Amino acid sequence: MDLIAVAWPYWHQFFFVLFAATAIGFGFGVLLSKNVVRMAFYLVLSLGSTAGLFFLAGAEFVGAMQLMIYVGGTMVLLIFGVMLTAQKDFINMDTHTQDWILATIVGGSLLMVLLFGAFGSEDWKTPQDITDAEVQATKEATPLGLALTGIRVDTLGESTDAVAEGKSGYLMPFIIVSIHLLVVLIGAAYMARTKKLSHATDDKSSRAKLMLFKMEHEEEQLEEEQYVVTHRAKSALNPLDSENED
């Protein structure tokens, strides 16, 4: 009965350690694995564990976001991994020593910044005893959504003008980012579109026209007297000719 009566918060910590260990462990899996697809898979598991940490903290919206954006984004990485490693030569990636050194410097300095940030914050030095009810009351996504549409719930009660200006919320950055993404989307669609040759508007396809033209061209070479006249006439008609001779 003593074991049964162990309070829930300890088991909350247990799950925290579990998720954190999975996240770190699969992070090392990404580092040490040599197969691209397995790397992507470990990355998925690592990011999924991070989403678990968010859910554990009561931040359901952020957790679902983590699943949708990061894990879903890694899926695209996985697809590219599969597509690019269809040849056997690229399926295993060997990391050189200089790559390791460079990666350690970049990654290590970022880690240092994070560690200093985390341990430098006064608020985080002492454990905050937040009750379940407080977590329950603050975990709704509604204030976040309202802030994105221009209403900051948390600054509504502020009497000072300087803070109350925060009421405008994050509408402007939100719209800028949205338009930016839209432009990127349209740009990507434009780049990836099927490129058509300009004269391929008739009933015949461009490739068929090209073939036909080449065949005629060969025939014409046999008829030496008429060659110059006909070819010039054709090239006047068909812009493909210039490309052909280049």
Next chain:
Amino acid sequence: MADFIDYLFGIDDSWFSYLVAALVAAVLILHVVAVGALLFIWMERKISGRIQDRLGPTRVGGKFGWLQTLADGIKLIAKEDITPDLADRFLFKIAPYIGLAASYAAFIALPFADGVVGQHLNTAVFFVLAVLGLEVFSVILAGYASGSKWSLFGAMREAAQVVSYEVPLGMCVVVPVMICGTMNLTTIANMQSGFFTNWLVFNDPFTFLTAIIYFTCATAGVNRAPFDLAEAESELVAGFHTEYSGLRWSLFFMAEYSSMFIVSALASILFFGGPHGPIPIADILGLLPTENLGSGSAQAFNENADGFFAAMNVQVMIARVLGVGNLILKGVIGVTLMMWIRWSFPRLRIDQVMTMCLKYCVPLAAIGFIGATAWQYLDLPTGNALVDAPRYEHHEMWTDGLSKNESDVEAEAEAVESVEEVQTPHANDKVTDASSVTVKTVPVSVEKGGDQ
């Protein structure tokens, strides 16, 4: 639930009661997945048989061959579990479990009735979509790890298809979220209580359009015919699961059938009233008092044991059982519709699938979204206004937390104003006091909110 077990054993805030509560919920959901797959596979055989003028299974288990799936299951367990030589063994073995885990985990946030939900999430719609989106991992990993060209082709097709169909699917789901002003599935369902005219599908013509687009995209999203390119038998042997056998193979199908059910159930919650039937029998018989509607009753479970017993009277339980029955019935109807579509239409080519998505579904979903927004903005009469039926409003009242705080009243009034700007009021609001008491029973200080 956990508090109830705490109360039962006379312990306080113990891991034991949480474990028991979690196990009860998990086993119940497992029944939906496993028994659902059992039923749906039998249904698929019977329906395909009838559509093709055959009888389907007739012998196993007496009448109608209703034990056919069980016999198949025993056969599959007895089969040898083969791993091909060229396979990536670890990924090959783990792939089916990922798919099953994803479609199983999506049930966590799916409310079967008011208060009957694995975990009450504030952003349940988003969670279900995000977790269901992970299912495609299993297909890609299975296709890659099999070391077979058929599997790889199937996986690549699936990847292209699912990634494109998530766009119109998301746009369709946004419409009910926008009309209800919440991502909480329980609240969305409860806003459609009453007669069937309250269902969001009848809200305006654009939501009707959106519901149809949603169902099309959901069919494509769970990889069902006519969008089942990943397992096109005529071209790819069996697509991504060509190399699988035995129980691992059947796990893919359990995942497929349970995600079919979950998208149908989601459709019924978002557009077809969810646990509320076409005629509010529970309301008419007075089983479900109005103050128990809304997520308030679900919260009562979590608050304390007294709240649990208060919420657990026989009438409410009957109303909940009715609700669960309604939702499961609607889900099964949705699955049946998908089967009907599968056996009626020929399979699309990959370019046709892409055309369908990018040229038809995305623009139509956009039109539906803009139209529904305009309808709300212009405050045009909704479906239930035409028959003058009452409608319950369950907007999330985040201002409740502020009003408990003794800060200036002006801010509160301003807050209420700004809420009304954002959430377009309906023609015949009936905001009950109890319904707006959702989560904010604890006063939240304004400064605390700033840290979030």
